[in-house]
Amino acid sequence: MAKRGVLTPQHEDFPRWYQDILNKAELADNGPVRGTMVIRPYGYALWERMQAEVDQRIKAAGADNAYFPLFIPESYLNRESDHVEGFSPELAVVTQGGGRELAEPVVVRPTSETIINAYFSKWVQSHRDLPLLINQWANVVRWEMRPRIFLRTTEFLWQEGHTAHATRQEARDYAAQILHDVYQDFMESVLAIPVLIGYKTEAERFPGAINSMCLEGMMRDGKALQMGTSHELGQSFAAMFDITYLDPEGNQAQVWQTSWGVSSRMVGGLIMAHGDDHGLVVPPRLAPVQAVVIAVRDADGVVDACHRLADALAADGIRARVDDRMGTGFGRRATDWELKGVPVRVEIGPRDLEQDQATLVSRIGEDKQIASLSEAPKSVGSLLDVIQQRIFNDAAAWRETHTAEVATIAEVMEAAATGFARIPWGKLGPEGEAVLAEDAVTVRCLQRADGSLPESGDELDLVAVCGRSY
RNA sequence: CGGGCUGUGGCGCAGUUUGGUCAGCGCACCUGCUUUGGGAGCAGGGGGUCGCCGGUUCAAAUCCGGCCAGCCCGACCA
Structure with missing residues (x-):
C-alpha cells in the first residue's frame, strides 16, 4: 500500500x-x-x-x-x-x-x-x-x-x-x-x-x-x-x-x-x-478503467505480454488499460492506479512470465492472487463481480452502524454528530425540524418505517431521517 | 452575507513577534547515469516583483492602512 x-x-x-x-x-x-x-x-x-x-x-x-x-x-x-x-x-x-x-x-x-x-x-x-x-x-x-x-x-x-x-x-x-x-x-x-x-x-x-x-x-x-x-x-x-x-x-x-x-x-x-486513505475506490460497473495491466519490469517479452493480456481482457468486455511507463518505478505506478481507484491491478513481471501467469490485486483486498495468463480474463471478470458486491456491502454496513433509532430531539442531535437519526415524524414535526436547523441538522427525507417510498409526504406514521448534509 | 483561519515558485510550508547578511526548504519539474516485484538513488539545473494598492523608512515578505482572494463553520442548494 x-x-x-x-x-x-x-x-x-x-x-x-x-x-x-x-x-x-x-x-x-x-x-x-x-x-x-x-x-x-x-x-x-x-x-x-x-x-x-x-x-x-x-x-x-x-x-x-x-x-x-x-x-x-x-x-x-x-x-x-x-x-x-x-x-x-x-x-x-x-x-x-x-x-x-x-x-x-x-x-x-x-x-x-x-x-x-x-x-x-x-x-x-x-x-x-x-x-x-x-x-x-x-x-x-x-x-x-x-x-x-x-x-x-x-x-x-x-x-x-x-x-x-x-x-x-x-x-x-x-x-x-x-x-x-x-x-x-x-x-x-x-x-x-x-x-x-x-x-x-x-x-x-x-x-x-x-x-x-x-x-x-x-x-x-x-x-x-x-x-x-x-x-x-x-x-x-x-x-x-x-x-x-x-x-x-x-x-x-x-x-x-x-x-x-x-x-x-x-x-x-x-x-x-x-474512498479510503489510499485513494479513490471506483466500483467496477462504473469504472472507466476496470483493470490496469502493469508491466513490472522492462524484461524480455513483458510489455508484449501485457498488451496481449489487455487485448484478451477487452475481448471479454473488460475496460482494460496497459501501464508500460517503464521509466517510472513500479511503486509509483502502482500507487497512481490505487489513488485513481482502479478496481483490479494485473501485474506481469519476468517471474510471472516464466510461470505463464499474472498477479491480480484487488483495490479493496489485501491478498494478491495468481492466475494463469489464459485464465486471467475469466479470473479478472469474477474478481470484478466480487469487488462490486463488496463495495456495496461495505457502504451499506457503514450506513447501518451510523444510523440510530431515536425518540427525542436531543437524541437526534447526538446521533447526527456521527451519522443519521431516525425519528417518527409525528414526534418531530415542522417545529422540531426548525429546532434542528439551528444546529445545521436537517430532515433528509420522510419515508415509511420499512424504508419504502410513501404515497405522499402526508402519509401517516412516517419516519424522518435526520442528519448533517453537504 | 456573519464568525474563525490563511495568502511566500505547480503543491505543501519556514521566515513576519525583534525591518538589513532573506528569496529558503520538502515534493513536483528538466538533463545525465544507475535503477524498476509498493511512491528509487546520485549529480547537475530551471522556476517566485513574498495576494494587490498605498504609506512609514536609508532599507519592507517583515511595520501601518485599505482592498482582494482562498479555506473551515453557518444561512442556500443538484
Missing part, C-alpha cells in the same frame, strides 16, 4: 482528504472564476460513465433527449412566484450583448422548467400528445455562496427531465418510476451507494414543486449527500405557461407535471462514499 503522506487521512481532516483526492487522482481543479471547476480527463471519464448509465435508463423509461437554450428571458423566471423566489438570489444575469444593453436581461439557466414549459405549451394540444417525456443533458449556473468542487459549484453538469401528464396520479407515478428505475437502480447497482428514498419536508422542497422525492447517500464522514431528486410540480407551471389540451370528451384541461435531475455532484458522492 502507499506510504503515509500521500493523502491526508480521513479521520484527521476529511475535507482536506477530499481536496487531496481531487489533486492526486487528477479529478479536477478550481476554475479561475470563484466556484467554477475544471474537470480533468479522469474526472470527466467518471462523469461520462455516469451519463451513459443514467441516459440508458432514462431512455428505457420512455423519455427522449432534447436541448433547450442556455439563455432564458428574465420574465420567464418571474412567472412562477415560488420558483423565482427560490432561485433569484443565485441567478447569473446577462445585461449586455454585442456591446449594447439588452432590452430584456437574460438569465443563464439555473434549471429549465420555465423555458421548457414555454415550449410544452406549444407542443401539447391534445390528450394524444400526452404524456410528453423530455430529458436534457446540460450545464446550469447557480451563484452559490459556498462552492466545493463537484458538490456545489457555480456551474455544474446535469440532466433534467421534464414531463407533462394527463392526471396527477400518472405524474406522481412517473416521478416515482424515475426515482426507482433510473436513479435508485443506477446508484445502488452501478455506483454501489445504498440510498435512502423518501419525500422532502415542505421546508426542503424544490421551489415550485408540490412534492419532492429524493435519494440520500451517506458519506464516509457520516454526512448526507442528496444524490438526486424527482419532483411533482402539480399544475402551477401549466397554469403560468398555459399548457392545456383537449381531453377525450372535448374539454380543456391542464397538464400535471414532473421534473427530475441528477448532477455532477454524484462524482463527489462517489469519492466520499467509497
Whole structure:
C-alpha cells in the first residue's frame, strides 16, 4: 500500500482528504472564476460513465433527449412566484450583448422548467400528445455562496427531465418510476451507494414543486449527500405557461407535471462514499478503467505480454488499460492506479512470465492472487463481480452502524454528530425540524418505517431521517 | 452575507513577534547515469516583483492602512 503522506487521512481532516483526492487522482481543479471547476480527463471519464448509465435508463423509461437554450428571458423566471423566489438570489444575469444593453436581461439557466414549459405549451394540444417525456443533458449556473468542487459549484453538469401528464396520479407515478428505475437502480447497482428514498419536508422542497422525492447517500464522514431528486410540480407551471389540451370528451384541461435531475455532484458522492486513505475506490460497473495491466519490469517479452493480456481482457468486455511507463518505478505506478481507484491491478513481471501467469490485486483486498495468463480474463471478470458486491456491502454496513433509532430531539442531535437519526415524524414535526436547523441538522427525507417510498409526504406514521448534509 | 483561519515558485510550508547578511526548504519539474516485484538513488539545473494598492523608512515578505482572494463553520442548494 502507499506510504503515509500521500493523502491526508480521513479521520484527521476529511475535507482536506477530499481536496487531496481531487489533486492526486487528477479529478479536477478550481476554475479561475470563484466556484467554477475544471474537470480533468479522469474526472470527466467518471462523469461520462455516469451519463451513459443514467441516459440508458432514462431512455428505457420512455423519455427522449432534447436541448433547450442556455439563455432564458428574465420574465420567464418571474412567472412562477415560488420558483423565482427560490432561485433569484443565485441567478447569473446577462445585461449586455454585442456591446449594447439588452432590452430584456437574460438569465443563464439555473434549471429549465420555465423555458421548457414555454415550449410544452406549444407542443401539447391534445390528450394524444400526452404524456410528453423530455430529458436534457446540460450545464446550469447557480451563484452559490459556498462552492466545493463537484458538490456545489457555480456551474455544474446535469440532466433534467421534464414531463407533462394527463392526471396527477400518472405524474406522481412517473416521478416515482424515475426515482426507482433510473436513479435508485443506477446508484445502488452501478455506483454501489445504498440510498435512502423518501419525500422532502415542505421546508426542503424544490421551489415550485408540490412534492419532492429524493435519494440520500451517506458519506464516509457520516454526512448526507442528496444524490438526486424527482419532483411533482402539480399544475402551477401549466397554469403560468398555459399548457392545456383537449381531453377525450372535448374539454380543456391542464397538464400535471414532473421534473427530475441528477448532477455532477454524484462524482463527489462517489469519492466520499467509497474512498479510503489510499485513494479513490471506483466500483467496477462504473469504472472507466476496470483493470490496469502493469508491466513490472522492462524484461524480455513483458510489455508484449501485457498488451496481449489487455487485448484478451477487452475481448471479454473488460475496460482494460496497459501501464508500460517503464521509466517510472513500479511503486509509483502502482500507487497512481490505487489513488485513481482502479478496481483490479494485473501485474506481469519476468517471474510471472516464466510461470505463464499474472498477479491480480484487488483495490479493496489485501491478498494478491495468481492466475494463469489464459485464465486471467475469466479470473479478472469474477474478481470484478466480487469487488462490486463488496463495495456495496461495505457502504451499506457503514450506513447501518451510523444510523440510530431515536425518540427525542436531543437524541437526534447526538446521533447526527456521527451519522443519521431516525425519528417518527409525528414526534418531530415542522417545529422540531426548525429546532434542528439551528444546529445545521436537517430532515433528509420522510419515508415509511420499512424504508419504502410513501404515497405522499402526508402519509401517516412516517419516519424522518435526520442528519448533517453537504 | 456573519464568525474563525490563511495568502511566500505547480503543491505543501519556514521566515513576519525583534525591518538589513532573506528569496529558503520538502515534493513536483528538466538533463545525465544507475535503477524498476509498493511512491528509487546520485549529480547537475530551471522556476517566485513574498495576494494587490498605498504609506512609514536609508532599507519592507517583515511595520501601518485599505482592498482582494482562498479555506473551515453557518444561512442556500443538484
